[in-house]
Amino acid sequence: MATADIHIGEDASHHDEHDHAHDDNFFSKYLFSTDHKMIAKQFLVTGIFWALIGGSLSVIFRLQLGFPDMDLSFLKPILGSWIDTQGKIDPEFYLALVTMHGTIMVFFVLTAGLSGTFSNFLIPLQIGARDMASGFMNMLSYWFFFLSSVIMFVSLFIETGPASGGWVIYPPLSALPKAMSGSGLGMTLWLVAMVFFIVSTLLGGVNYVSTIINMRTKGMSFTRLPLTIWAFFLTAIIGLLSFPVLFAAALLLVFDRSFGTSFYLSDIYIAGEALPNQGGSPILFQHLFWFLGHPEVYIVLLPALGLTSEIISTNSRKPIFGYKAMIGSMLGIAFLSFIVWAHHMFVTGMNPFLGSIFMLLTLIIAVPSAVKVFNYLTTLWRGNLVFTPAMLFSIGLVSFFISGGLTGLHLGNAAVDIQLHDTYFVVAHFHLVMGSAAFFGMLAGVYHWFPKMYGRMMDAKLGYVHFWLTFIGVYMVFFPMHYIGIAGFPRRYYSFTNFDTFNSFTDLNTFVSIAAIVTFSAQFVFLFNFFYSIWRGRKAPQNPWNSNTLEWTAPVDAGHGNWPGEIPTVYRWPYDYGKPGAEDDFIPQHIPYSATPESNLPIENEMAKEENLTETGQEGAIQVDETK
Amino acid sequence: MEAKAQMIQEQPKRPMSVDPRKFNLWLFMATVVMLFGAYLSAILVAKAEAGWAEYQLPDSLWFTSGIIVLSSIFLQLAYRSAKKDNLSTLKIYMSITMGLGLLFLAGQYYAWTELVAMKVYFSGDNLAGSFFYVISGLHGVHLIGGIVYLIIVFVNTFQAKVHSKNLNRMEMCATYWHFLGGLWLILFIFLFVNI
Numbered sequence: 001m002a003t004a005d006i007h008i009g010e011d012a013s014h015h016d017e018h019d020h021a022h023d024d025n026f027f028s029k030y031l032f033s034t035d036h037k038m039i040a041k042q043f044l045v046t047g048i049f050w051a052l053i054g055g056s057l058s059v060i061f062r063l064q065l066g067f068p069d070m071d072l073s074f075l076k077p078i079l080g081s082w083i084d085t086q087g088k089i090d091p092e093f094y095l096a097l098v099t100m101h102g103t104i105m106v107f108f109v110l111t112a113g114l115s116g117t118f119s120n121f122l123i124p125l126q127i128g129a130r131d132m133a134s135g136f137m138n139m140l141s142y143w144f145f146f147l148s149s150v151i152m153f154v155s156l157f158i159e160t161g162p163a164s165g166g167w168v169i170y171p172p173l174s175a176l177p178k179a180m181s182g183s184g185l186g187m188t189l190w191l192v193a194m195v196f197f198i199v200s201t202l203l204g205g206v207n208y209v210s211t212i213i214n215m216r217t218k219g220m221s222f223t224r225l226p227l228t229i230w231a232f233f234l235t236a237i238i239g240l241l242s243f244p245v246l247f248a249a250a251l252l253l254v255f256d257r258s259f260g261t262s263f264y265l266s267d268i269y270i271a272g273e274a275l276p277n278q279g280g281s282p283i284l285f286q287h288l289f290w291f292l293g294h295p296e297v298y299i300v301l302l303p304a305l306g307l308t309s310e311i312i313s314t315n316s317r318k319p320i321f322g323y324k325a326m327i328g329s330m331l332g333i334a335f336l337s338f339i340v341w342a343h344h345m346f347v348t349g350m351n352p353f354l355g356s357i358f359m360l361l362t363l364i365i366a367v368p369s370a371v372k373v374f375n376y377l378t379t380l381w382r383g384n385l386v387f388t389p390a391m392l393f394s395i396g397l398v399s400f401f402i403s404g405g406l407t408g409l410h411l412g413n414a415a416v417d418i419q420l421h422d423t424y425f426v427v428a429h430f431h432l433v434m435g436s437a438a439f440f441g442m443l444a445g446v447y448h449w450f451p452k453m454y455g456r457m458m459d460a461k462l463g464y465v466h467f468w469l470t471f472i473g474v475y476m477v478f479f480p481m482h483y484i485g486i487a488g489f490p491r492r493y494y495s496f497t498n499f500d501t502f503n504s505f506t507d508l509n510t511f512v513s514i515a516a517i518v519t520f521s522a523q524f525v526f527l528f529n530f531f532y533s534i535w536r537g538r539k540a541p542q543n544p545w546n547s548n549t550l551e552w553t554a555p556v557d558a559g560h561g562n563w564p565g566e567i568p569t570v571y572r573w574p575y576d577y578g579k580p581g582a583e584d585d586f587i588p589q590h591i592p593y594s595a596t597p598e599s600n601l602p603i604e605n606e607m608a609k610e611e612n613l614t615e616t617g618q619e620g621a622i623q624v625d626e627t628k
Numbered sequence: 629m630e631a632k633a634q635m636i637q638e639q640p641k642r643p644m645s646v647d648p649r650k651f652n653l654w655l656f657m658a659t660v661v662m663l664f665g666a667y668l669s670a671i672l673v674a675k676a677e678a679g680w681a682e683y684q685l686p687d688s689l690w691f692t693s694g695i696i697v698l699s700s701i702f703l704q705l706a707y708r709s710a711k712k713d714n715l716s717t718l719k720i721y722m723s724i725t726m727g728l729g730l731l732f733l734a735g736q737y738y739a740w741t742e743l744v745a746m747k748v749y750f751s752g753d754n755l756a757g758s759f760f761y762v763i764s765g766l767h768g769v770h771l772i773g774g775i776v777y778l779i780i781v782f783v784n785t786f787q788a789k790v791h792s793k794n795l796n797r798m799e800m801c802a803t804y805w806h807f808l809g810g811l812w813l814i815l816f817i818f819l820f821v822n823i
Contacts, residue, residue: 133651202659205655210648210655211648241658244662245662248667255751255758261752263670279754280755287669288666291666
């Protein structure tokens with residue numbers, strides 16, 4: 001009782017919020033909403049929009065790689081003069097395509113679209129809060145993201161083309177507007193957009209951390225948090241610590257570009273003329289960039305892993321295997337993510353001894369990652385598997401996490417990396433382990449929480465079609481790339497056929513391109529399913545997956561404030577699935593132990609006694625729904 | 629009174645203890661630390677490069693550092709006055725703090741002019757010079773934010789929103805201001821050692 005605090009008039013104040021919800025007009029309900037559920041949907045729809053753009057960019061450059069002789073004149077209406085008179089993509093625009101594909105997918109889809117959607121949607125619902133700590137900041141977070149999106153989108157259509165220096169924007173290429181057309185206005189817009197993006201991420205991250213720490217409902221201790229929340233929590237912390245560093249790096253780049261400083265520039269000759277800049281180091285940018293860049297990988301991946309933990313446990317009808325090991329491995333990954341950045345820089349001429357330290361640290365990440373994989377597999381093992389589309393996508397994630405993670409072990413070795421650096425092997429590696437895995441986590445999340453978001457079910461059959469096309473398609477696209485990479489073909493090159501060495505891979509590339517187009521087309525099945533189900537889907541029951549977490553105790557059509565009455569109190573961890581002796585195969589978190597004597601373990605019986613004591617001691621102060 | 633008795637509930641397991649706004653401020657300060665941490669570590673990397681030309685930091689920085697410490701002391705005095713509901717001294721101390729904050733900014737600007745006189749420029753080849761401008765400039769931007777914050781709280785004192793029962797704003801404002809002062813001292817020592 002030492003930490004008891006007094007709470008006054010909770011019910012009275014919440015009454016107001018409800019009345020508000022009914023007065024909402026179009027603008028305050030759909031556009032400038034401070035309701036975390038609506039903001040989450042805004043992030044989701046914007047993320048889907050960006051995923052389409054990012055995906056179509058990849059299809060365009062896959063056309064170039066797979067069919068180098070193809071006449072692309074039919075793209076002229078969209079790309080204009082970037083398609084030359086022979087119907088070929090301009091080589092500089094090819095670089096712009098690759099750059100924007102990377103930027104859009106990493107930041108706009110898998111950071112904002114994934115974290116923004118599910119952190120916003122699930123944090124208050126799963127910890128039992130009415131809304132985020134600051135609804136206003138949350139709204140600002142979305143609108144900064146929107147502003148950033150608009151600027152990035154506009155940059156796609158300017159005459160000199162969008163940024164083209166790769167999504168990592170290494171100087172000097174990105175620092176010198178003279179270097180290529182994309183380093184002019186396109187790069188400026190890229191930097192401006194990213195500044196707003198960073199602001200958005202920080203506003204969101206502050207809110208997520210603050211909400212999870214301060215606004216959990218009664219009984220929701222850290223060891224009773226669903227793994228989704230743990231994942232979002234650590235993701236937000238990683239973001240808060242790493243995005244300021246990207247800001248720092250970008251600011252120095254802005255100074256180099258426009259104010260004549262030389263932070264990243266030294267000894268550069270353009271067309272035989274020496275530039276005045278001396279004394280800087282492009283390696284400095286790489287250090288700063290990858291100090292964000294590597295944690296960014298986990299900002300993308302951890303939420304997907306969290307969603308998957310929840311979905312796999314629910315649909316295996318088994319408790320998650322090794323709950324605390326899962327938390328521990330996520331903590332380990334989060335910590336290690338900050339001290340491995342130089343493994344992206346093995347070939348920058350770094351001290352080999354330093355390289356071996358970073359190699360060791362990098363390979364240590366394999367341990368928590370393997371713990372997670374092991375726990376997923378053991379959760380699935382002998383479970384009563386329910387193959388919902390969400391479950392399939394989650395299993396797909398585990399598959400990608402394994403097959404992509406194994407190649408990570410190769411790349412983490414400094415000696416091997418020297419051969420494989422910046423080849424298609426790297427492309428295949430991160431597209432599987434980070435790109436596709438996180439994307440599958442996001443899709444799994446959409447399928448699983450769609451009933452909560454829109455009150456309707458998505459069509460499962462279309463979901464299965466979508467899953468199998470995408471799952472097989474992803475492997476068809478990225479598996480062959482390993483071979484191309486081992487053969488030594490570098491990424492971001494415009495053309496294979498110009499080099500005799502790589503002629504033999506032309507048909508393999510054609511295959512990859514066809515697979516990419518099929519995979520991309522399969523996403524329209526999802527799109528149709530998503531938008532059709534929003535309006536026409538089957539009405540969802542309150543708890544369609546028989547899940548334990550708190551969000552399913554809220555009404556299907558929850559207003560602002562989430563629960564009409566009191567927020568449920570939490571008595572147990574979220575993974576009581578298939579408990580021996582229990583009536584159902586799941587016991588939600590808000591059911592007290594005293595209500596389930598038939599399935600309690602001895603220690604839980606002790607806890608049940610304490611529950612009774614506190615309740616009688618306070619004369620109905622905690623009004624639990626144990627009567628239900 | 630029965631209804632009231634029902635509404636006052638003891639909630640033993642409720643973990644909330646910090647005001648969310650205060651907590652947000654601490655998180656924000658953590659991001660600021662990371663921002664400057666990035667530059668400080670960048671200096672360590674850049675120092676190893678050829679173009680690092682060291683120079684003498686202007687003496688006026690010692691004065692500005694003293695000023696920022698002094699301003700923190702006065703803000704702490706203001707905070708104590710607020711705690712004792714001594715509103716008139718609160719206003720005096722707040723004004724002194726703001727004045728010292730502005731004086732600090734002016735001093736920093738003066739240090740820049742001294743540097744320019746020493747031919748240490750923002751642009752150009754000397755990274756040691758450029759980094760000083762970037763770091764002190766960014767700190768200045770954060771400090772302007774702090775002064776705006778002080779002004780807001782100062783206006784609040786006239787609206788009787790700051791007193792012993794309502795110290796939240798004052799506490800947050802003081803936290804941020806002390807943080808900026810401490811941050812500058814760390815930056816100054818670091819730059820002094822490394823430039």
